Amino acid sequence: MLDKAVDREEQPELSLILTALDGGAPPRSGTTAVRIEVVDINDNAPEFLQSLYEVQIPENSPLNTLVAAVSARDLDAGTYGNVAYALFQGDEVTQPFVIDELTGEIRLQRALDFEETQKYTVEITATDGGGLSGKCTVAIEVEDVNDNAPELTMSTLASSTPENSPETVVAVFSVSDPDSGDNGRMVCSIQDDLPFLLKPTFKNFYTLVTERPLDREERAEYNITISVSDLGTPRRHTQHNLTVRVADVSDNAPAFSQPAYTLRVRENNSPALHIGTVRATDADAGANAQLTYSLLPPSDPHLPLASLVAINPDTGQLFALRALDYEALRAFDFQVRAADRGAPALSSQARVRVLVADANDHAPVVLYPPPNASAPCTELLPRAAEPGYLLAKVVAVDGDAGQNAWLSYRLLQATEPGLFGVGAHSGEVRTAR
The missing domain is CATH 2.60.40.60 (Cadherins)
Structure with missing residues (x-):
């Protein structure tokens, strides 16, 4: 009989010696060996x-x-x-x-x-x-493995940035990287040769601002590349390109092509004759560069400028409003203004001098002898007068100028041809023999 439970895992088999005794005297015995194999049952879990x-x-x-x-x-x-x-x-x-x-x-x-x-x-x-x-x-x-490149999300982007403004916000953006540790830590940068700065605001947010006032006339737009890289190995990069346009401000006055203009017009011109053009340019853009020309009141209050000259406000062309008379007005000066359409409007001035050229529009007038005398002019000639004797001098004038006023004299008619001669330039009448 089993006196206590057996455990195969502790003792997989038992060996016994069985002894049998009789009741005689002396008793006799016999032995036999008994091997007991413990059969396994599933009593142990893994x-x-x-x-x-x-x-x-x-x-x-x-x-x-x-x-x-x-x-x-x-x-x-x-x-x-x-x-x-x-x-x-x-x-x-x-x-x-x-x-x-x-x-x-x-x-x-x-x-x-x-x-x-x-x-x-x-x-x-x-x-x-x-x-x-x-x-x-x-x-x-x-x-974590550095398998994600940084991402840039643009929150605000100004379409243009006005020139001459101090520090101006151009863009606001955020960066992100789903990696961890150095793989998710990022640095941002832009080109060094641009007048812009990147400023961190709060976690992973940046603002792109102007470093100094911009000048549109110097540069109208900037191409900026924002580079974002993480600190992982190997580094991963992201780039975002944007164009910043500089908005024009009316900060440049018009400039004439020359400070003074000299125009020449021949007298007796036809009305509305184009006598010249003044030109000005403005370095600004748009309405700030659109110019309007006008005449300023003359410094001489007696000069009737408004009846003499007109200007095309868009082109700067100057026109003579009426026929000019050299003998009445040989030259006159006035100021022209060019103003842009900015706010505030800027302007500049140029001086214009008009020289009236003479035309041969006056016949010579004889002063002596009087042409309208009731009787012919009589001169006495001595009988003993020698050749070249000055008998008389014809005096004449011409209202024109220059060559138009140069006079020459000649005899038209004489009762005694060859007896007298007249100086072609002096008008002196002398005896010829």
């Missing part, structure tokens, strides 16, 4: 070598990568001691891992993404042939 396994795996590990190997043992024998591994409660579907039921090797069956899930907790069961099981936990930490 036990893992560790209740908790902790492992790390990079997120960019290829499929079928060995993540960990778990091991459990069962003290039973035969089928009761054979262990099969499995993920607990359908983890094969919800987690990117698979376990080999014979070896306990856990391998990767789907790609990992640190930015999506950083940690997995996997429960493993080991079940023997009799249905008993044991459990362990595998804590898997996904290690």
Whole structure:
């Protein structure tokens, strides 16, 4: 009979010597050896070598990568001691891992993404042939890899930036990187040769501002490249290009092509004759560069400028309003103004001098002898007058100028041809013989 329970795992077999005694005197006995084999029953569940396994795996590990190997043992024998591994409660579907039921090797069956899930907790069961099981936990930490480039999100972008303004905000943007550690730390920069600065405001937000007042006339637009790079290995970069246009401000007065103009017009001109053009330019743009020309009141209050000259307000062309008379007005001066259409409007002035050129529009007038005398002019000639004797001098004038006023004299008629002659330039009448 069994005196106490036996345990195969402690003693798989028992060896006994059985002795039989009779009742004689002296008693006699016989012995026999008895070997008892303890038959196994499934009384031991599988036990893992560790209740908790902790492992790390990079997120960019290829499929079928060995993540960990778990091991459990069962003290039973035969089928009761054979262990099969499995993920607990359908983890094969919800987690990117698979376990080999014979070896306990856990391998990767789907790609990992640190930015999506950083940690997995996997429960493993080991079940023997009799249905008993044991459990362990595998804590898997996904290690970040620098697999994401930084991202830049523009929050505010000014369509244009006015010139001459002090520090002006051009753009507001944020940067982000879903990686961790140095892989997610970022630095921002722009080109060094531009009058702009990047200023951090709060976490991962920046403003792009002007470093100094801009001058549109010097440069009308800037192409800026914002570079964002992380501190991972290898570094990943992102660039964002933007164009900043400088808005014009009316800060330049019109400038005439020359400070003074001299125009020449022949007298007796036809009314509305184009006599010249003044030109001015403005370095600004748009309405700030659109010019209007006008005449300023003359400094001489007696000069009837409004009846003499007009100007086209758009082109700067000057016109003589009426026929000019050299003998009445040989030259006159006035000021022309060019004003832009900015706010405030800026202007400049130029001096214009008009010279009236003489035309031969006056016949000579004889002053002596008087042309309208009631009787012919009589001169006495001495009988003894020698050749070249000055008998008389014809005096005449011409209202024109220059060559138009140069006079020449000649005899038209004489009762005694060859007796007298007249100086072609002096008008002196002398005896010829």
